[in-house]
Structures are given as C-alpha cells and as structure tokens.
Amino acid sequence: MTNIGFRILPIKRRVERSLVEQFRSVVTPHISDNLNRIHAIGSNLRPYHKEGKLIGTAITVKTRPGDNLLVHKAIDLAQPGDVIVVDAGGDTTNAIVGEIMMQLARKKGIAGFIIDGAIRDLAAFQNSDFPVYAKGVTHRGPYKDGPGEMNVVISVDGMLVEPGDLIVGDEDGLAVVPYDFAEEILHKVRAQEIREREILESIENGTVDRNWVDETLKQRGCELNDLAEQV
Structure with missing residues (x-):
C-alpha cells in the first residue's frame, strides 16, 4: 500500500x-x-x-x-x-x-x-x-x-x-x-544575449533607437503633450 x-x-x-x-x-x-x-x-x-x-x-x-x-x-x-x-x-x-x-x-x-x-x-x-x-x-x-x-x-x-x-x-x-524545455530555452537565451549586446553597443556609440517608448505609449492611449515630447 x-x-x-x-x-x-x-x-x-x-x-x-x-x-x-x-x-x-x-x-x-x-x-x-x-x-x-x-x-x-x-x-x-x-x-x-x-x-x-x-x-x-x-x-x-x-x-x-x-x-x-x-x-x-x-x-x-x-x-x-x-x-x-x-x-x-x-x-x-x-x-x-x-x-x-x-x-x-x-x-x-x-x-x-x-x-x-x-x-x-x-x-x-x-x-x-x-x-x-x-x-x-x-x-x-x-x-x-x-x-x-x-x-x-x-x-x-x-x-x-x-x-x-x-x-x-x-x-x-x-x-x-x-x-x-531546457534545450529550447538555451537557444532563446543565446539569441537574447546577442540582442542585448547589440543594444549596449548602440548605447555606447550613440545610435540607440528610443522611438519605441513613445510608440508604445501612443498604442496604450497615453496623451503626449509638447513638454513630454521635449523631455
């Protein structure tokens, strides 16, 4: 039993x-x-x-x-x-x-x-x-x-x-x-490591694209005034 x-x-x-x-x-x-x-x-x-x-x-x-x-x-x-x-x-x-x-x-x-x-x-x-x-x-x-x-x-x-x-x-x-999912997650992690390395490099050389922030805010219905855009 x-x-x-x-x-x-x-x-x-x-x-x-x-x-x-x-x-x-x-x-x-x-x-x-x-x-x-x-x-x-x-x-x-x-x-x-x-x-x-x-x-x-x-x-x-x-x-x-x-x-x-x-x-x-x-x-x-x-x-x-x-x-x-x-x-x-x-x-x-x-x-x-x-x-x-x-x-x-x-x-x-x-x-x-x-x-x-x-x-x-x-x-x-x-x-x-x-x-x-x-x-x-x-x-x-x-x-x-x-x-x-x-x-x-x-x-x-x-x-x-x-x-x-x-x-x-x-x-x-x-x-x-x-x-x-261990093998699948490892592949995804390696891809993320490459993406994040590229982002850090773009920050360092001044080419980082931050447009996604405003685009996401607009998609969520956030009202962006002139002051927000200037900042």
Whole structure:
C-alpha cells in the first residue's frame, strides 16, 4: 500500500549533464525573460553563501516544517551535480540544514541547497562557496522524525519544481527550467544575449533607437503633450 506523505520515489529523468553545463554562463534574468517571467522561485529565498553560481538538476524534498529526516536521505541518494530543493512550507521556526549537512553534501559533489525554510550556522555558509538559498536563519535545530517525500512535485515560494528540472541560481535569484524545455530555452537565451549586446553597443556609440517608448505609449492611449515630447 502506498504511504502518501512518507515515501521516496525514483527520479525518472534528469536534464542531460552536457546541456546543464551550457547554462553555466547564463544569467537568471535571461532565463526568466524567455519563460515569460513566471518560472522563477520568488524573491523570499536569497543566497547565503559567499559566492558561486548554483546550477544542477533538482532532487525534490517535501518535508514537515522543521523536520529534515528526508533531507538527510536526499543527501545520501543524490548524484554529483544534483541540487537538493526542499519545500519546508516556508516555515523558519527550525533550521533544515546547517554546517554538517553542507559538508556532507559538498563531499558528495552535490551542487547546492534550496531551502524554503531556514538554515543555521550562518557563518559557515557565508565563508563558503557552496551555494545555498534559503528564506531565513535561526539557531533552532531541526527534528528528524518525518514525515516527508522525495522526488515529488513541490512548491517553493510560489514555483512548482519537478524532480530532474534544471535549476540556475545567481545573485539575482533562482530560475527553474522545466525538463521538457531546457534545450529550447538555451537557444532563446543565446539569441537574447546577442540582442542585448547589440543594444549596449548602440548605447555606447550613440545610435540607440528610443522611438519605441513613445510608440508604445501612443498604442496604450497615453496623451503626449509638447513638454513630454521635449523631455
């Protein structure tokens, strides 16, 4: 009989490692733009590590707030390059991970943590390049009783994450690229990089075209007076 709420499922698919590596130079704003700006983990989760980009495939954990038993199991089962993404309900009463779990994960080659909840041992993370994003910090430790689930669809600060999805995190936040669209999004991002480079060059050499601003205002029915046009 299936024990809903206390189970560990296998990951059926992961974005290919070679494709993941091609995203290493990609910034999260470009990913977000090409996902129509809705496939991003919310701004409540911020980086707590010293430096370093987060990139890898998601192992998902849904846990009772304040409990990290299934997170420990995720560390044991994760493959190098996986990101452990934890839906702890956004509760920051108890920390989900700390320095010991960070060192266990680092030793295994895990790419980083995303915790929709709290961490502790802040100084250890701030002095490390092991990527961790979380909602907050508390000294209060976790329980280890369960229940919880691994490799199910979870919600992290408003974003659905499926096991095997591509995760990218930088100083601007966290983007999630669904498994089925990773290659397509990479092509779109590369095209955007070229467009934005051309815009920056036109700003520098004084040839940038700003007519689109007034054209958009007119299309929206905005009344442009003489003063607005002069400015």
